Amino acid sequence: MIDWHSLGALHLVLLHVPIGLFVGVLALELALSREKHQEAHDDAIGILLPLCLLTSILTVRFGYALGETDYDWDAIADHRNAGYVFLGALTLALFSFWWSRWRPNMWSGGVYAISLVASLIALILTGHFGGVITHGEDALTDALPEFMKTKPSATTGGGDTPDGVVSGSEPANPYMDEAYAILEKSCIECHGLDKRKGGYRLDVPRLARVGGESNKPGIVSGEPDASELIHRIMLPRDAEGAMPPNKKPALPSEQIDMLRLWIETGAPFPGEENKAEAKLDPEIVKQLEALRELGWATDFTPWSSSKVLVNLSQAELPDWKLCHAKLLPLSSKLVWLNAANQVWPPEFYTDLKDFPQLQRLHLEHSNVTDADLVQLASFKQLNYLNLASTKVTLSGLKTALTLPALTELFIHNLDLKPKDLKQIRVEHPNVAIIGQSTQEVNKPKEK
Numbered sequence: 001m002i003d004w005h006s007l008g009a010l011h012l013v014l015l016h017v018p019i020g021l022f023v024g025v026l027a028l029e030l031a032l033s034r035e036k037h038q039e040a041h042d043d044a045i046g047i048l049l050p051l052c053l054l055t056s057i058l059t060v061r062f063g064y065a066l067g068e069t070d071y072d073w074d075a076i077a078d079h080r081n082a083g084y085v086f087l088g089a090l091t092l093a094l095f096s097f098w099w100s101r102w103r104p105n106m107w108s109g110g111v112y113a114i115s116l117v118a119s120l121i122a123l124i125l126t127g128h129f130g131g132v133i134t135h136g137e138d139a140l141t142d143a144l145p146e147f148m149k150t151k152p153s154a155t156t157g158g159g160d161t162p163d164g165v166v167s168g169s170e171p172a173n174p175y176m177d178e179a180y181a182i183l184e185k186s187c188i189e190c191h192g193l194d195k196r197k198g199g200y201r202l203d204v205p206r207l208a209r210v211g212g213e214s215n216k217p218g219i220v221s222g223e224p225d226a227s228e229l230i231h232r233i234m235l236p237r238d239a240e241g242a243m244p245p246n247k248k249p250a251l252p253s254e255q256i257d258m259l260r261l262w263i264e265t266g267a268p269f270p271g272e273e274n275k276a277e278a279k280l281d282p283e284i285v286k287q288l289e290a291l292r293e294l295g296w297a298t299d300f301t302p303w304s305s306s307k308v309l310v311n312l313s314q315a316e317l318p319d320w321k322l323c324h325a326k327l328l329p330l331s332s333k334l335v336w337l338n339a340a341n342q343v344w345p346p347e348f349y350t351d352l353k354d355f356p357q358l359q360r361l362h363l364e365h366s367n368v369t370d371a372d373l374v375q376l377a378s379f380k381q382l383n384y385l386n387l388a389s390t391k392v393t394l395s396g397l398k399t400a401l402t403l404p405a406l407t408e409l410f411i412h413n414l415d416l417k418p419k420d421l422k423q424i425r426v427e428h429p430n431v432a433i434i435g436q437s438t439q440e441v442n443k444p445k446e447k
């Protein structure tokens, strides 16, 4: 079996062969008149043309493999299509050449001439679009003398010199949006709030820089080669720790370049221009870091740099006594607690009252019961409560629905009678009671 993907790069070498052969065919057609040198003409073209077609087919096959692994498939569509047209026209040229040898007449000669011209045009277009992929839009105009350029020479294209270094009141980093879009598309599903694979998060700038379990800095501003993120995406695909993991497609090389440029030029994240990070209370930052070292996900909430969220749902069951002691100093800041997926000791539910600022509480897949929910009565701010897949019954839900600020209640997989469910929905029109099935969302009614 041929491993086409690893040979894809050959495309860039091989492509010169059919071009050379094709130019040879054209040159012979122009220089060697068929009337005078019939035999030499037919023999030479009879060899060059099939060779040209053969090497073109190979080049296209390698190009296909290269495009699949290393490029954005849509971005190379023009080049690819023009390449196919060239292959088609060239095939027609070969067959009409054979036809014209067998039956020399106006028809066969005409088709042959037309298909040669079509091949030439397709070849020029293929080369042009190919150049755009490797050298950028301005490749052609950049080569023209100054007075022939239609637009002012842009600084795109080359891209080797990071001329976008943020200084003073410079506009945002020119690579930021694109770089962040790459992370969002390929990485954050595994390195975000919900899944923090390898203890690493990319959705929060500070954590993206700090790094994960390897204890190596994830992003070192200005130094791509010292950044674990770059190291991981540049590892060979089959190496352990290569990112994204090798069942996912590799990042195309131009995306890797983009991430490098972004880090070289300071690696700012969207929304950082206002320096929100600088305003963080260093005392809380320190406390959060200490909690992270215990294996818990902690962070500032997305909407405020003084409110804190703690996620205890992913670690193994934490020692609640220790947790409680560590969380108490944060009690006025803790607004978001994810305590899902755990079998908590009974004290957990009574101790929750020490965090009266809670606005959002995840208890799905936990051992919470109707009796435990009575402890929640003191929460004046709680607006989100998730009780999905627990033993809570109708009576527990009724308790929960007495929370004054509640607007969202999640009840997937609870054992409820449809009649009772309907009843509580009617009684609490301002609470979105969400669940039973994910599709079945009860939107709060308009008043």
Ligand code: HEC
Residues within 6 Å of the ligand: 183, 186, 187, 188, 189, 190, 191, 197, 198, 199, 200, 211, 212, 213, 214, 215, 216, 218, 228, 229, 232, 233, 240, 241, 242, 243, 244, 245, 248, 251
């Ligand atoms: C399918 C899930 C998945 C995706 C997608 C993914 N990763 Fe990972 N990542 C992991 C896992 C699992 C680990 C932990 C194992 C390891 O360190 O190799 C990890 C670890 C890491 C680490 C090391 C953290 C540390 O300090 O230990 C970095 C850096 C990283 N990933 C970057 C990325 C980048 C950049 C992307 C996007 C291009 C990405 N990951 C996409 C699953 C994923």
